[in-house]
Amino acid sequence: xxxxxxxxWVRGTVPAQKVTxxxxxxxxxxxxxxxxxxxxxxxxxxxxxxxxxxxVMKMRAVPRLDVKPGKPVELKPGSYHVMxxxxxxxxxxxxxxxxxxxxxxxxxxxxxxxxxxxxxxLTAAPAMNHEHxxxx
Numbered sequence: 455x456x457x458x459x460x461x462x463w464v465r466g467t468v469p470a471q472k473v474t475x476x477x478x479x480x481x482x483x484x485x486x487x488x489x490x491x492x493x494x495x496x497x498x499x500x501x502x503x504x505x506x507x508x509x510v511m512k513m514r515a516v517p518r519l520d521v522k523p524g525k526p527v528e529l530k531p532g533s534y535h536v537m538x539x540x541x542x543x544x545x546x547x548x549x550x551x552x553x554x555x556x557x558x559x560x561x562x563x564x565x566x567x568x569x570x571x572x573x574x575x576l577t578a579a580p581a582m583n584h585e586h587x588x589x590x
Contacts, residue, residue, distance in 0.1 A: 455557040455565035456484045457521065462571035464551045465531075469544045475502075476536035476553060476571050480519075481526040488519040489564060490556035497540030499553070504532050518558075547575040 462478035491499040553569040
């Protein structure tokens with residue numbers, strides 16, 4: 455599939471937590487659409503978008519996420535991200551979570567792209583900001 459995935463990571467969880475987010479940078483040469491995702495680590499995997507709705511930050515599931523040619527889409531806290539719901543077990547920093555992205559190309563062919571996302575501790579946020587500054 456025409457999809458490049460950079461720096462995939464999953465936010466570590468505390469024992470009672472059943473939900474977490476996965477983040478990564480997606481880019482495509484010809485343009486593709488992410489039409490779904492799954493992971494053996496979670497019962498349900500959805501792509502969510504954080505958006506302001508009448509001054510309130512709301513999270514909603516998006517069935518399709520377009521990755522336009524040459525325009526990377528950054529899945530990051532406070533923006534688009536992959537939600538892992540109904541986690542099978544807590545995720546500790548240093549573990550690797552396999553994710554499968556379903557990628558639809560221009561000719562409507564859907565391929566699975568395997569991603570190995572590293573679990574990072576909850577305190578890993580400042581590094582993200584630093585990285586974000588260098589992304590331009």
